[in-house]
Amino acid sequence: MSPFRLLLITDWSLPDCVERVRDALTAGPGIAVQHRHPGASDRAFYAEGLALRAVLGDAPLFVNGRLDVALALDAHLHLTEGSLSPADVRPWLPKGRLLSASWHPPGAPRPGVDLLLLSPVFAPSSKPVDRPPLGAAAFQAFAATAPVPVFALGGLTAARVPLLKPLAGVAVVGEVLHAASPARAAAALLDSL
Numbered sequence: 001m002s003p004f005r006l007l008l009i010t011d012w013s014l015p016d017c018v019e020r021v022r023d024a025l026t027a028g029p030g031i032a033v034q035h036r037h038p039g040a041s042d043r044a045f046y047a048e049g050l051a052l053r054a055v056l057g058d059a060p061l062f063v064n065g066r067l068d069v070a071l072a073l074d075a076h077l078h079l080t081e082g083s084l085s086p087a088d089v090r091p092w093l094p095k096g097r098l099l100s101a102s103w104h105p106p107g108a109p110r111p112g113v114d115l116l117l118l119s120p121v122f123a124p125s126s127k128p129v130d131r132p133p134l135g136a137a138a139f140q141a142f143a144a145t146a147p148v149p150v151f152a153l154g155g156l157t158a159a160r161v162p163l164l165k166p167l168a169g170v171a172v173v174g175e176v177l178h179a180a181s182p183a184r185a186a187a188a189l190l191d192s193l
Helices: 017-025 042-056 067-072 086-092 136-145 182-192
Strands: 006-009 031-035 061-064 076-079 099-103 115-118 150-153 169-172
Touching: 006 182, 017 031, 017 042, 017 182, 031 042, 042 061, 042 067, 061 067, 067 076, 067 086, 076 086, 086 099, 115 136, 136 150
Parallel strands: 006 031, 006 169, 031 061, 061 076, 076 099, 099 115, 115 150, 150 169
Antiparallel strands: none
């Protein structure tokens, strides 16, 4: 089982993203952060990662798709569909580092990872997607076949989480970072788990 239940994915369109992450982390233990910023320059992506690292305390940090930045930040690594394979990156990860990957059915999950982010479960509030939402029943059916813990991603709210139980955890962007109080929104999700 994962040492966290809530994976908070960054949204750098928010000028106060780091402060919102910091506020969310006050909801308690069980939260990890995934540094994601498509299109950012190498220098900006690394600088954002450093800013996150400064506020995370003991919370785990995942870096989206960049092995070099994950190593530089002493972080875990998340692989997207276009990333290197788990077999390519695993030898470079220090012992104890987790490897997560995106999973978009009907395709099969990537083998060799420690956890999967299955999406979209519901229609996300933070970005448009080109895939139809799976819904609760399909999520549970796919998750039941996975060899590792599966986190639900896409349109997750505290009210929807009970529809998916049991589950390893949830990954969110807008539900927490776009909330009036990221701490209250994170706490509600943790309570629903």
